[in-house]
Amino acid sequence: MNLKTNNQKALHKHTKSGHSHFNLNIFGKNTELYFAVISGVFWVLGLGFSFVSGFANTTTTLFIIGAIFGGVFTFISAGQDLLKGQFKIDFLMLFAAVGAAILGKWGESALLLFLFSLGHALEHYAMERARKSITALSNLAPSVALVKYNDGLKEVPIERLKVGDIIVVRPNSKIAADGVVAKGTSAVDQASITGESMPINKYPSSNWQDEKEITKLLPEHRVFAGTINGSGALEIKVLKEAKDSTLSRLIYLVKEAETQKSPTQHLTDKFEKYYVPVVLLFVVLLLFGFLVIDETFQESFYRAMSVLIAASPCALAISTPSAVLAGIARAARQGVLFKGGRPLEDLGGISAIAFDKTGTLTEGRPTLTNAIPFGEVTKTELLKVAVAVEALSDHPLAAAIVDGGRKVLGNIEIPIADKLKSLTARGIQASLNSSTVHIGNRRLFEELTGARVPDDIDQKMAELESTGHTAMIVHRDEEYLGIIAAMDIARPEAIATITKLKKIGIKRMIMLTGDNQKVANAIAKTLGITNPMGDLLPEDKVKAIEQLIHQEGAVAMVGDGVNDAPAMAKSTVGIAMGAAGSDVALETADIALMADRLDNLPFAISLSRQANRIIKQNLIISLGMVMFLVPLTLMGAIAIGPAVVGHEGSTIIVVLNALRLLKFEMKTNNNTA
Template identity: 75%
Template sequence: MKTLRIQLNEIKHARKVRRLEHILTKRKGISEVSVSTSGIVQLKWDVDQTSQDEIIKSIQEVGYAIQKVKGTPEDVKTDDDHQMSSRLLFLGENTELYFAVISGIFWLLGLIISFIPQIADLVATILFIVGALFGGFFTFITAGKDVLRGKFEIDFLMLFAAVGAALLEKWGEAALLLFLFSLGHALEHYAMNRARKSIAALSKLAPPVALLKHEGTLTEVPIEQLKIGDIIVVKPNSKIAADGVVIEGTSPVDQASITGESMPVDKRPCPDWQDKTIDALLPEYRVFAGTINGSGVLEIKVLKHAKDSTLSRLITLVKEAETQKSPTQHLTDKFEKYYVPLVLVLVILLMFAFLVLDETFQQSFYRAMSVLIAASPCALAISTPSAVLAGIARAARQGVLIKGGRPLEDLGGLKAIAFDKTGTLTQGRPMLTSVIPFGAVQKTHLLKTAVAVEALSDHPLAAAIVDGGTKELNDVPIPKAINLKALTARGVQAEVDGTTVHIGNRRLFEEWTGEKVPQEINEKMAALESRGQTAMIVGQNKRYLGIIAVMDVARKEARATLATLKDMGIKRMVMLTGDHQKVADAIADDLGITDPMGSLLPEDKVHAIEALKKQLGNVAMVGDGVNDAPAMAKSTVGIAMGAAGSDVALETADIALMADKLDNLPFVIGLSRKAKQIIQQNLTISLGMVAILVPLTIIGSIAIGPAVVGHEGSTLLVVLNALRLLKYEV
């Protein structure tokens, strides 16, 4: 089996999505077809039973132009059928809406004139016929294509009902049916288009050209021509053209379009940019295509081609996400599969009701047409896809990528969330946390001595001491150290101002002094270590100066985020880490983690997730998407932190938080719950309307007119209800 991804021209209606899915699924050798209204087709096909060319031909025969096929760089020619359809939209993309309005005007005029006795009935009939022609124009084209393929979809059924009403000389009702059906079609397209435009807006974020710097001169080139390693210049208040690393200049950059961050992020040159990949860069050095530069001029080394930029990947993944159906969508699809044939059988039986009831064929036929309209599942079909599309669009605007309807629904039902510790709940890098002088030693002297020695070391803990110590010392002069020696499993030794300085653990100082570490220092070190800090002793010429400690500290937003999640009803918050259990316990106490699990290997994290799922049901795993990938795959919903710039994180997760912040977690869980609520409301509206209209039309209490109003009204109502997700706020 192979997977194929095809980009079509936009599909205007969800019912056409179902039609294309149905056609492709029936083709030999094709399975697991998913189609989105934005025109993304994803399918699996058996190379022994069909070919890519045959699949493309099948799609073109239906009337869709193929823009791109994944794996082939060239575009595929559009077919004559699509070109003909495009020419029909001679008044722009809202042609169908204009036709519906014209249809409504003629129907209304006909209705008014029918109440004026002085004017012949023929005038009203002509107006109704003209209204029906405008209202049925696009319905006739769609239904005609369906019939030629041997399919009888909802457009055909509505057209059939309208023709039936006309044959019974109910011209007013026929015109009303086609007017409201075409209006519902057009408004559904318009409303759904609003959600799609939120996603399509992403495509317009990247500038078309960039300023390429070469041998001191600037040249304007299309972004597609940029190569990895090129240097581009970004002027103030202009868009950044490529993913890369800042090598010159400082400036705040608005990254809201990619990460959803509300405040600009200060960017500065990376000191060792020559050897860096974009995944390894700190946020202050890394920039993304489509973000907006602030007041300074930046020089950027390009690290990704335009087609591989974070923005391009985000656009592609969001469009693909639209094709992934939610559990509710699968359920409604199965329901429709059996429901529609039952409706057709019922309608046929009702057409022959005159054989057993005291009524004419015309009366039986009229009742059957009314039932056909009332029972059509248009609102049911659109209720879930519209909510999923709006939810995905709203999340994308916040800097959150949700890969389809399943994670969107599943997230709202979480019972527990498991977090990786390093880089998720914590900063992911050590920081200087404690400086404790011993005896009469001044804190400044302790810090100066430690920074001088550690400045010679390339150890990650040394960098934390130098950075933190330098900031705390401010402008205090730091002496120069020489002759650094690494002492395996103990610490380091160097010379400062003619004295010998040691920094390390208890073993180092016991060997150096030949005596036990003083009890006061030992107790203070033990207290620091019990809180998860890595403590080191600093000594000079066999004199104890004091203790310095470093730790991977919690993110500043972590505590508040976990408290918010607890308020939202998520009672079990689990931390999975390879660190010692003491460290895990200390961080858990600080943040409010309910279940700290330390000393875990990667496979232990997988087992922990499996156990939580058995115990609680739905469990999410939050990590960085790289070393946490196995555990994320086992969870109900895998959530990647800081996915911007990381292809691995984007590919691994069900949900990707583009910014390296936990803040968006409560937002996306709240959005999921709101989406589930709206889907349930939509199902109630759609099924409730059918449950009311069908019995009333069967017993003849309402005619075609009210049935049409109820049918089209419920369809439009569920779409508008779904669009409320676009305005969702925590």
């Protein structure tokens, strides 16, 4: 599979607002715009000659040529619609132009087709601008990669890369595949995939040869295709083929999102389905106006064509899809994937958000937080013993103690323990320098000594536990050495994110976790969460979401998209964290935060609200122009020319208004975006 070729094929399809791109590319991709300009030139020449006596035939000829150039694409589009049994806007415009020509109004017919084709072309041009952030994704991945073999390096097309290959990435070049860093250290710019503004330091995983799943890697060890390497050379073990890379999945999902209509778009499409036939029927009735009022058939016909132009819903048809496309494109630049117009609209109406705790509000892995020695024991001695013993264990808490302890101890030599014995639900036992070491909970030492643990130790453990820590006693032979504690700590950006969410009007923030309620309360208090809910199984989280929807009407669920997938599916809007490395999260969620960063959530909500505001503005502009023009043309107050200008002008205005979303930046000084 050629990543670039396959994804670029879709760029020639444009189905928004009932229009299509055609293969009539005489002057390249801007042929329609050039035809419109040529049409305009001939119309201007015809207008000029109309003021000179004796050139009536020349004037008519110039208008006809202008009408032909202006009507080519309109004719093709209308013909395609008719073959499908549909009467859409292109047909209405073509019908009106032909009607004006039949009356001998060649100038107005040419003006209509010129302005309609110009508006059409400018609409396509503007919409392509909205697509740039999306189509640029197809060019991010390099076409070839340097694969390491026994006899050196070989340049290989990326579609031929296999899982397990080792590729070499030179400084300041693009990374060709998703994988794990096997050798080298460098800062990698991941903005194209995750939206992170600063390069992320990457270095080898200690067990990269055994790694098979990119989702199990820490962010500092994994890399993505399409990201840009910094100043250091890297060797990367490929973990995903090109067709399965995060970049390829992202391009596919964004293009799918373009075709997913929002609730407002469904509503306008439904309205248009009935509106267009009603307009046609009304226009047919107006053709017989001369039977009711004192005017000629030609005058009735002219009025009917003017009303037809004024009533055509061009601006209405493009008002929502243009805003949705621009919003999706802007979000993609920030590392936020909206999977269609529905979540883009729905997120803006959310006032309650439920968060999964582990991996969403917290780091998702325990971290050593405290090492408290007792008596004459030093902190260094306490950590040396704890690290030596816990290094024998494969428990997640043991890994946290070992990693944290080694960082504190630095180059200090750590003794070697042996004879590890697991004491179920109590702790562990091991031998160290002819001594017996126990690390565990109160119950373990009450069994060993036959008495309660010392009051000062018990009191300190209770204090740590009340704030969400897991505390363990370290004991050697007959001596209490101290306490070590670990905790799944809050993400660095969590508190600031919760604060921003409150400022932009999110009233309820609920934390859903399987941890006990005491731990949930402690973390919630630290972060500013309003409603912590602990002791929940996955099915309990689903029930909690159902209850919240009943109370609030709508609720978003933020999680990793794996164990909380049922709750996310039940929520109004499911939002997946860190989706860049997870196919499951990309598939499950309505919205994916590609970077493993919570602070993109306020941006996503603010962008959604701004998109909703722009959609409403566009609807007011488009419907308002129709309501303004129809009575004037019906009364004969304005001719076809001004009606065309108003009609096409409103179309261009709503598209340009939608394109403001491409420049959207979240404001931080108030509760609006």
